[in-house]
Amino acid sequence: MKAVVYNGPKDVSVNTIDDPKIEKPTDVIIRLTTTNICGSDLHMYEGRTSFEKGRVFGHENLGEVIEVGAAVDRIKKGDRVCMPFNVGCGFCENCERGLTGFCLTTNPGTAGAAYGFAEMGPWQGGQAEMMRVPYADFNCLKLPEDAEEKEDDYVMLSDIFPTGWHGVELSGFLPGESIAIYGAGPVGLMAAHSAEIRGASQIFVVDSHDDRLKLAEAMGAIPIDMRKGDPAQQILDATGGLGTDRGVEAVGYQCCDRHGKERSNYTMNCLVKSTKATGGIGVVGVFIAEDPNAPDDLQKEGKIAFDFGNFWFKGQKIGTGQCNVKHYNRRLMNLIKHGRANPAQIISHRLPLDQAPDAYKHFDARDDGWTKVVLKPGI
Ligand code: NAD
Ligand code: ZN
Numbered sequence: 001m002k003a004v005v006y007n008g009p010k011d012v013s014v015n016t017i018d019d020p021k022i023e024k025p026t027d028v029i030i031r032l033t034t035t036n037i038c039g040s041d042l043h044m045y046e047g048r049t050s051f052e053k054g055r056v057f058g059h060e061n062l063g064e065v066i067e068v069g070a071a072v073d074r075i076k077k078g079d080r081v082c083m084p085f086n087v088g089c090g091f092c093e094n095c096e097r098g099l100t101g102f103c104l105t106t107n108p109g110t111a112g113a114a115y116g117f118a119e120m121g122p123w124q125g126g127q128a129e130m131m132r133v134p135y136a137d138f139n140c141l142k143l144p145e146d147a148e149e150k151e152d153d154y155v156m157l158s159d160i161f162p163t164g165w166h167g168v169e170l171s172g173f174l175p176g177e178s179i180a181i182y183g184a185g186p187v188g189l190m191a192a193h194s195a196e197i198r199g200a201s202q203i204f205v206v207d208s209h210d211d212r213l214k215l216a217e218a219m220g221a222i223p224i225d226m227r228k229g230d231p232a233q234q235i236l237d238a239t240g241g242l243g244t245d246r247g248v249e250a251v252g253y254q255c256c257d258r259h260g261k262e263r264s265n266y267t268m269n270c271l272v273k274s275t276k277a278t279g280g281i282g283v284v285g286v287f288i289a290e291d292p293n294a295p296d297d298l299q300k301e302g303k304i305a306f307d308f309g310n311f312w313f314k315g316q317k318i319g320t321g322q323c324n325v326k327h328y329n330r331r332l333m334n335l336i337k338h339g340r341a342n343p344a345q346i347i348s349h350r351l352p353l354d355q356a357p358d359a360y361k362h363f364d365a366r367d368d369g370w371t372k373v374v375l376k377p378g379i
Helices: 039-045 149-159 160-170 188-198 210-216 231-238 266-274 306-313 326-338 353-364
Strands: 001-006 012-016 028-037 062-066 080-083 129-135 180-181 202-207 222-225 244-249 275-283 318-321 350-351 375-376
Touching: 001 353, 012 353, 028 149, 028 353, 039 353, 062 129, 062 149, 080 149, 149 160, 149 326, 149 353, 160 188, 160 244, 160 275, 160 318, 160 326, 180 188, 180 266, 188 202, 188 210, 202 231, 222 231, 222 326, 231 266, 244 266, 266 275, 266 306, 350 353, 353 375
Parallel strands: 180 202, 180 244, 202 222, 244 275, 275 318, 350 375
Antiparallel strands: 001 012, 028 062, 028 129, 028 375, 062 080
């Protein structure tokens, strides 16, 4: 089959590799129909992780079940399913508590597993014609009758829609509160969409790219262009000096080509400044990636120093971490099914698998208009 394979920093190609096979009776094989490129793929694409050459990318996957292991009960051949990016087992201590992003079985000893990811287990990604899904009864979300019609919405259930929702949740958000979201990439835009659905009184979205800020505005948010000056101060000015009740970090590591040369503590310091005293901050941006070119040893290890003094003085709270996709995705699926959510509105490109190398280049360079790329292995 064809698959998007990592060859080294900023070098991917579409290669012919072996088809996946049922390895355990609890596996299924999926024929992918939609598989997305994510901002998280860029940590690996840019060569800032230990992602091995030859590995297949892709953790935002949707497709049709074509083969079912002998012990798979609930999922049937022909089902249309979307896979959470987390690979869970369903029976470990963390999965039992709904913390599927921290499964103790699928990547023992570290924090959770994902398809096509560095340091998150051996699972191959889905930017391919087919993929193997382990513990399939647990890891496949069976989609409703309108699965094909709304495929581009449902595929967002694999990661960015629940992750945006999770960022809002981690901030402690309540309906009627105000919120500031740093980053208008796919994750930040999904946080804005979530805040809108959840009844935010005011939503600010910070970025420096016109195309992304326009999308945020179209979703009902107030765009904050950081090229016009300190974004936290702009938010304070717009809120009578008080700031917002809640804040979301949807940028993560900030010292690479696509972010310019800001230091990674920039967004955290802004969040402490633009969030009200006693307010809450949800951090879904990933800071862990290692960059051999980072300007100091701390950033190389994903360690950052931020304004903890003011964070403490303002009595703020913080929540962090991988999204436990399965905890949210059934309810978010219902929002899509009943027309209350349409996450596909941020898609800029629908491309065949063969065009993945070019798409990676444009998305990584943050080229104008390249907001979210979905690959269609079937076309
Ligand atoms: P992205 O890189 O496309 O988006 C980041 C956006 O932030 C860009 O639009 C960029 O212009 C903007 N930006 C850069 N510096 C900024 C700054 N200082 N202030 C405000 N905006 C700034 O990526 P994405 O797909 O939206 O993902 C965002 C982050 O979320 C990444 O770190 C990704 O790895 C992470 N992520 C986390 C989870 C999770 O489970 N926690 C899941 C998916 C993605
Ligand atoms: Zn993703």
